Structures are given as structure tokens and as C-alpha cells.
Amino acid sequence: MNHISKRKQDHVDLCVNHNMNHKSKTTGLECYEFIHNALPEINYEDISTASFFLNKEIAAPLFISSMTGGFKGAISINQQLAEIASTLNIPLGIGSLRIALHDSSVHDSFTIIKHIVGDTIPLFGNIGAAEIAQNSNHPPLLSILDKCYADAIAIHLNPLQELLQPEGNPQFKGVLHGIESFVKLYEKPVIVKEVGAGISMNVARKLLDIGVSAIDVAGAGGTSWAGVELSRNSDAKFDDYLWDWGIPTSECIEMIAPFKNTHAFELYASGGIQSAFDIAMSIALGADSVGMAGSIIKSLMNDGNQATLTMIENLIINVKRIMFLTGSHNIEQLKLATIKKK
Numbered sequence: 298m299n300h301i302s303k304r305k306q307d308h309v310d311l312c313v314n315h316n317m318n319h320k321s322k323t324t325g326l327e328c329y330e331f332i333h334n335a336l337p338e339i340n341y342e343d344i345s346t347a348s349f350f351l352n353k354e355i356a357a358p359l360f361i362s363s364m365t366g367g368f369k370g371a372i373s374i375n376q377q378l379a380e381i382a383s384t385l386n387i388p389l390g391i392g393s394l395r396i397a398l399h400d401s402s403v404h405d406s407f408t409i410i411k412h413i414v415g416d417t418i419p420l421f422g423n424i425g426a427a428e429i430a431q432n433s434n435h436p437p438l439l440s441i442l443d444k445c446y447a448d449a450i451a452i453h454l455n456p457l458q459e460l461l462q463p464e465g466n467p468q469f470k471g472v473l474h475g476i477e478s479f480v481k482l483y484e485k486p487v488i489v490k491e492v493g494a495g496i497s498m499n500v501a502r503k504l505l506d507i508g509v510s511a512i513d514v515a516g517a518g519g520t521s522w523a524g525v526e527l528s529r530n531s532d533a534k535f536d537d538y539l540w541d542w543g544i545p546t547s548e549c550i551e552m553i554a555p556f557k558n559t560h561a562f563e564l565y566a567s568g569g570i571q572s573a574f575d576i577a578m579s580i581a582l583g584a585d586s587v588g589m590a591g592s593i594i595k596s597l598m599n600d601g602n603q604a605t606l607t608m609i610e611n612l613i614i615n616v617k618r619i620m621f622l623t624g625s626h627n628i629e630q631l632k633l634a635t636i637k638k639k
């Protein structure tokens with residue numbers, strides 16, 4: 298097994314079998330509550346959770362975040378994630394395609410997804426910032442994105458992870474320019490995401506000014522990628538305080554949502570999303586869609602695909618209940634639901 302395959306497998310194993318969450322930091326969503334609406338003036342059965350993701354209609358404002366690919370077990374994981382996403386009609390992120398740029402023998406673990414989902418759901422590829430900074434990587438990346446029939450790409454910004462990864466590559470000079478030239482080259486939408494340390498207002502402004510289509514905040518409060526890499530890194534020089542480095546998810550949403558007044562883009566909330574309340578509150582704070590990674594892979598590996606499907610179905614039903622109790626007919630109305638800081 299090559300070293301990237303081994304790393305991808307380690308990531309799944311650590312996230313499933315150990316507690317890789319932030320230790321003292323939370324999403325901050327729990328600091329808010331909805332104001333109960335005793336006069337909702339709607340019938341429960343008339344409520345619709347249908348939503349849009351990059352102009353495609355989906356069943357709920359929820360997606361499975363980019364996770365894996367590139368090792369033997371990833372074929373089965375991606376196959377099951379694809380079946381779940383396609384059954385539920387929600388978007389799916391493919392794991393980082395970096396390994397596929399170097400090793401065509403692992404392409405199946407990525408391309409299998411489209412065979413299952415067909416044209417039903419939005420499917421987005423994934424690549425790291427460091428790769429995107431190298432213009433020479435663009436043609437092979439475009440070719441593998443084509444092979445996956447991706448509808449969009451998510452570029453991940455992960456300076457904290459690269460810094461702590463034993464084999465990491467903390468070379469971030471030229472990343473913004475690299476994203477800008479990729480936005481011009483790629484004919485489909487470009488999403489930019491973090492991986493659990495969050496995107497600030499200043500970073501969001503720079504990304505929106507170069508024309509990205511969507512920002513996924515991937516804030517702190519869920520999986521800590523510092524935690525994952527510190528667990529793989531026996532270098533004692535690293536300080537444990539970095540485990541909890543990052544901007545809580547709710548703060549990212551609050552900082553970035555006001556750009557909706559000046560820029561056309563979609564805002565995605567992820568990082569520590571676990572409950573229907575987290576989903577609904579993220580929407581009420583200004584997100585268009587909400588992503589989940591860690592809790593989905595844990596459920597899939599520990600409880601199987603049927604239980605994971607049921608878990609996500611229950612999340613959507615409970616979002617609908619919150620919509621009823623806030624008088625929200627649809628997701629656009631949920632965005633306007635009255636909330637308060639506790």
C-alpha cells in the first residue's frame with residue numbers, strides 16, 4: 298500500500314475508533330435557541346425541506362462532506378455513501394483526489410460513486426490547496442474530475458492539518474492565486490472549504506473576490522484534524538493546544554453570512570454538525586446547506602448503511618418539526634426564523 302493510501306485508511310480508522318473531536322471547543326450553535334411560534338399558521342404535512350445546492354434541487358439542505366477514496370476499503374465506503382446520498386437525494390462530496398493524480402490503480406474507489414448516483418444528486422470532487430497552487434497539476438485534475446463526472450469541485454484549505462501531518466506539506470504561498478486561476482479554467486462551480494478549523498471573514502472576502510461559487514466553513518466543534526494528525530505524529534515538539542485550534546462553526550457562519558448582501562454565493566455550514574437542531578440553527582444563522590462528515594462515517598462503519606440512512610432520515614424529519622414550530626413553510630422561511638442568543 299502506498300503512503301497516501303495508508304494515510305487515508307488511518308484517517309478513517311482514527312475517526313471511527315477514537316475520539317478525534319475538539320476537546321474543549323464546541324460549534325457554538327448550542328448558544329442559540331429558536332423562539333417558539335405558538336401560531337405557526339401552517340399544516341405539518343405542507344412543510345417542504347426541499348432546497349437547492351449549486352442550482353440542483355435536493356430533498357433537504359444537508360450533504361455528506363468530502364471524505365475518502367484511494368485505498369481498498371474506500372470502494373465499499375464510497376459505494377455505501379453513494380447509495381445513501383442517492384436514496385435521500387442529498388449531495389455527496391468525494392474524498393481528496395490527490396492520490397488519484399499519482400496512482401490510476403485507485404481510480405475505481407472514486408469513479409464508482411457516479412455509477413451509483415447517476416445524475417440524481419450533486420456530486421463534487423475534492424483537492425487540497427497545496428495541489429491547486431501548482432498550475433502543472435490542473436490538466437490531470439480536470440481529467441480525473443471528468444472521469445468522476447463531478448458537478449463541482451471543493452478545494453480544501455488545511456494549513457493546520459498540513460502543519461501537523463508527519464508527511465505534511467505546509468506550503469501555502471500562491472494558494473489564492475492558484476484557486477483564482479482554477480476558477481477561471483474550470484467550467485463548473487468551485488467550492489472552497491476548510492477541514493475543521495473554520496474560515497474567517499477576511500479569508501471569505503478574498504475567496505469571494507476571486508469568484509468562488511460557494512464557501513463551506515468547516516469550522517471547529519467536530520472532527521479536529523489537528524487531533525487526527527497529532528495522533529499519527531509521535532513528534533513530541535508539538536503542543537497539544539493546537540488540537541483545539543480553529544474558529545467555531547457558528548462564528549464562521551455569522552461572520553460570512555453578511556457577504557450575501559454583496560456577493561452571489563452559497564454558504565455551507567459544517568464542522569461538528571450532529572443533530573437536527575444543529576442543521577436548522579445553521580440555516581437560521583445564514584447557511585444555505587449543512588454538511589456532515591465525522592458522525593456519518595462513524596455511523597456507517599459501526600452501525601451499517603441502513604442505520605445511517607435511517608439516522609439521516611430522522612435528522613430531516615426533525616428539521617421539519619423545527620420548521621413547524623417556527624412557522625417555516627420552506628427552507629427560505631427557516632432562514633428567517635426568529636432566534637436568540639441564550
Ligand SMILES: Cc1cc2nc3c(=O)[nH]c(=O)nc-3n(C[C@H](O)[C@H](O)[C@H](O)COP(=O)(O)O)c2cc1C
Pocket residue numbers: 308309312362363364365391392393423451452453490491492493515516518519520567568569570588589590591592594
Ligand atoms: C474520515 C474523514 C476523511 C476526510 N477526508 C477529507 C478529504 O479528503 N478532503 C476534505 O476536504 N475533507 C476531508 N475531511 C473533512 C470533512 O470534509 C469535514 O470538513 C471535517 O471533518 C469537519 O466536519 P465534521 O466535524 O462533521 O467531521 C474528512 C473527514 C473525515 C471524518
